[in-house]
Amino acid sequence: MILTAFEWQTLLLSLKIAGAAILFSLPIGILTAWILARCHFWGKSIFDSIVHLPLVLPPVVLGYLLLLTMGRRGLFGAWLYQHLGISFSFNWRGAALASAVVAFPLMVRSIRLSIESIDTRLENVARTLGANKWRVFLTITLPLAFPGILMGVVLGFARCLGEFGATITFVSNIQGETRTLPLAMYTLLQTPDGEHAAMRLCIISIILSLIALFSSEMLNRLHKKKLAG
């Protein structure tokens, strides 16, 4: 199957948006997962609920909330545009932000479960060996949580590739700028005789997701093999 110029453009744009969304949200996701797994504080349940909110909210609502807060005239968006010249409106950065918000809870959930499964005694041993909390996190918690982080990245990446509602509400459906695979499929399905092209995009989406899942499984196996000696 040789891809057309339009398909290449859509595919590369989707990968760019999903990649940027995961790259920028991963450090925050790991930190959030660590806080939820290891810290005890007043209001933790509320914090947990807020983190997971994008999982249950309709994506259109998320898109609308992003428009209100991060749009060029939004609560934070206006400040970002005036002071730093950064705009999320109707461009691929906005699409990446929408994808990141939608994928965030999935990523956090997977990483959190992985951190919770780490024997805290290993972290305690590291502290008795002179490592401060930061070093314990970097040298013990983070490497041992690797399978969960990997799974979180793959799940998040797949969710970003499939993101539709929040993106179309927040940054619209602009060819070459915000028209990712699902948006392109939607556009084709609204066009007479576009079904064949939509099917090709559907196949591309399936192949892409399978590659992501397969790579994650292979990396996970390699990690387990290494630990088993």
Place this chain on the structure above:
Amino acid sequence: MLHIDIKKKFPSFSFTFCQDIACQGVTAILGVSGSGKSTLINLINGLLQPDSGKIILNDTVLVDSEKAIFVPPEKRHIGTVFQDALLFPHYKVIKNLNYGLNNKMDQCIKSKLSHKPSSRFTEIVDVLNIGHLLNRYPAMLSGGEKQRVAIGRALLANPSLLLMDEPLSALDMPRKKELLSYIDKLTHDLAMPIIYVTHNINEVRRIADEVAIIDHGQLYDYGATEQILQSAYLQEWL
């Protein structure tokens, strides 16, 4: 000298310990399961914070509740070997051994600049006979080997006191005998003071110079091994 005078309350258990322990040779902490032996170890190494009291090790105040002093575990220079070896599964033995060393920047830089292991590393690896295990992952080691590596890792962090929390209880009899001889070597060859928690009188008889008996979260008796082994309390055990 280790001065301990602490109190710690749990929902269903309260722990009190007040005693000066000579930091020489092996001091055994003896008691039945649930008596508070591991609580004492975790209070000394800083993984637990007492409700009140003081812990002073060789003139260094580790805990003083009145002055709000609580030195965190990483700054106490107290090594701990736990019941399970708890080796870091993602590091090879050599990296496990050097973990504590790498937390001390000056020693780490010196060792890396010279491109050869420090004499202390070689000495400890020799004493514990773990040189042939250096390039293996923990999953490839037997129980006794794991525990020897755990001891080496704790020693290489250069502690002024080594705590051992029932280090032999997960091992079979031949491995126990083997490891006891290594612990003997530590006190004689490396002059490392050890506080050794156990509920096994034979281990106490074999390696301890002094014994503290803990019962129901309180110090019951403390003294030289021979004297304690003759006490009426232990005669009931025997």
